[in-house]
Amino acid sequence: MFNPDINDYQLTSIITECCGGVAVVYSALYKPNNQNVAIKRYFVDKTKENASLIQQDILTRKELQHVNILPYLTSFVHGRELYVVSPLMTFGSCRDILDRYFQEGLPELACAIVLRDVLQALQYLHKQLYIHRSVRASHVLVGANGGVRLSGLRSAASLMVRGRRQRHLHQLPPPDGDNTNLMWLSPELLEQNLKGYDEKSDIYSLGVLCCELANGAVPFAEVPTTLMFTEKVRGSRPQLLDCSTFPEPCLDDSEMKSMYNTDSGVGDSADAVSRLRQVYAGRKLSDTFHHLSEMALQRDPDKRPSATQLLNHPFFKQIRKTDYLPGLIGRVKPIKPDLDDMSALLLQEKLSEMEIEKTTEWDF
């Protein structure tokens, strides 16, 4: 059990800012048993509507328990902020891993392990009549022992509406500030017509995740949102990039750069781009991987396999019992509690100031 009391936690460093700037994730030490945890700190006042989303997130996570879904430990309010405690996922999100260590994408076997675990989470969610609606690398977290857990349940939706089981949903997921979440969403979800969408929408997002993990870049990034929409509606599918699908001769470097968002901001970005092109053109991903992503990215949701069917896909046969995810992504440094982290220390000071305020409060 974890106590819902700020005094039992020592914040050690900032992991990331998220949810469009309304929340910050810290690593922290739970003092009673010296266990590392992650604490998400929400600034509830920033927008009113977010409060119900956070509530939704917590309620959903309380209800759902699966080895591949980020568990909820406890939550509490301190000052004007809401704190939600989860286990610390030491290697961070797959998006962080891609950005920092694998710009050209994860090794295929690592992709297989991650995708299998995400599919297991989806299989469970769909059985519980939930649609996740934000399957993306930033919501796939890797723990110290290589365990993969799906987070981001704030945009999940239940097919049980007003006590009745719905076949389809029609609403877009809640907006995420900068609308990046749309890139992973299925064409039928974005279309918002009377047909609606069901859990197969998550399978499409898993297909986009395949490309994201393998290519390093998110398909449709840097393309106008409306073009991404029409491309999906017209049935064009993102692809895994290797010698069989890339390079396309018509592309010049500047176009390439804008398509793949590979501009790292460093001066030699052109070099980085051509290096990336060479990596794509010089590698070969397995046919089963291509097949898996193609199956998942089919335009017609009824043709897409279910999570259960995909788990039996030959692509996953390459995983052996001895395969260990942290070994495959050896370059990645785990998030270490860093006591010298200035910002965390500053925050700690701020918190202690608040405690002083509390003790000197006038008592009538």
Added chain:
Amino acid sequence: MDPRMCRKISSSESLPDADNVEYEVSNIIAPQESDDNFMLDGSPEPHSVTWLDNDQIDELDLNLDQTNLCFHRVDSADIIYRSKKKKCKMVGKYVMGDVLGEGSYGKVKEMLDSESLCRRAVKILKKRKLRRIPNGEQNVQREIQLLRILRHKNVIELVDVMYNDEKQKMYLVMEFCVGVLQDMLEGSPGKKFPQRQAHDYFTQLLDGLEYLHGQGVVHKDIKPGNLLLTLDQTLKITDFGVAEALDMFSPEDTCYTGQGSPAFQPPEIANGAEQFSGVKVDIWSSGVTLYNMTTGRYPFEGDNVYRLLESIGRGEPAPPPPSLGPTLGLLLTNMLKRDPDLRPTVHEIRRHSWVQARPPLEPGERMVTPRSRRSDELHTSTVIPYLVERHYPSAQEYFTERDYRHELGDGGSRTLSTAELSDAESSRRKRRWHSSCGRLPSCRLT
């Protein structure tokens, strides 16, 4: 009954004046001397019909040389159509789509938020038209003020308000809805819903009314024409043009003006009472709405507005048909009591046994689905063709009617969903769209 009686008393029927109506004269079919292929703008879809007014028809007649009038027989395969250009237009961050409906104040169009990709509807108000409607500008101001405060799942959400001073237009951006109950009723057998469906809408109406009355707002114009449905069948109360915010500090709900639609007005307004309970007006109108949804008729009829109001004023509604069953009949009779004090409150209606128990769908009854202006029963976004025009400028293509029929399949009238179109093994499709995939190397067409 004259459909005008279901509209507001105040809104005078404005006739379209010539300079105000936009005509498309691009696809007039004129006989030609040459036997080459005819070029026609617009695909042969039913909705691309061009309407000409009398003047234009006269002009056409004049242009025809009577002596040389002859018609060439042209094989339909030789007629080449050009897909109609959908010029993409942006207002703020929104991409405009097709017209969803039209009112005396202006048009309602579909829009797409280009950032969130959320479908929206926009009410376009023209200042010039608004001035001609009694209380027009005042009603719009009131509607905006009220909608800005109100937030409930059964009340239409005002998302954004934009002004264009140059064009003298105002844009009220709202949640997207697929249909109006009024239109659905008109298109259904017997102009009524199965009780199961009416029950679903009525309970949502009660939820919305309870919220409104709790917020001190009286709608005063509840009727099927002001009840919309979203994609997921959520009912939305709309049109707050004649609604009134009650005095927060007054224990009474006294109102002095009634501008609602005649057929839904209570006796106290029909009799010209100077003041009346606002909440009980909504109860009455909801009663008439329920009566209408379940029977396809109105409790009061009249050949004209005066006869109708006279009949309402007497307060003797046509008794609900026995086929409705005793519980619903009793509920309707109670809601349509002449004396406002005898009408039940929202809470009392909620506890009524007809509301408590969801009626089953009787054998032979079918749920009524929202009608579509086009032949698209899925109500797919009408913005997509405009976006296609914008992003794939070369997408425009010439095609013959035979191609078109072929594309539609043998029946020629079936609507293909976009999903079917793109998954279909149609090489022609591929060619037409090929220009797009060259730009996105990470994508390929199915």
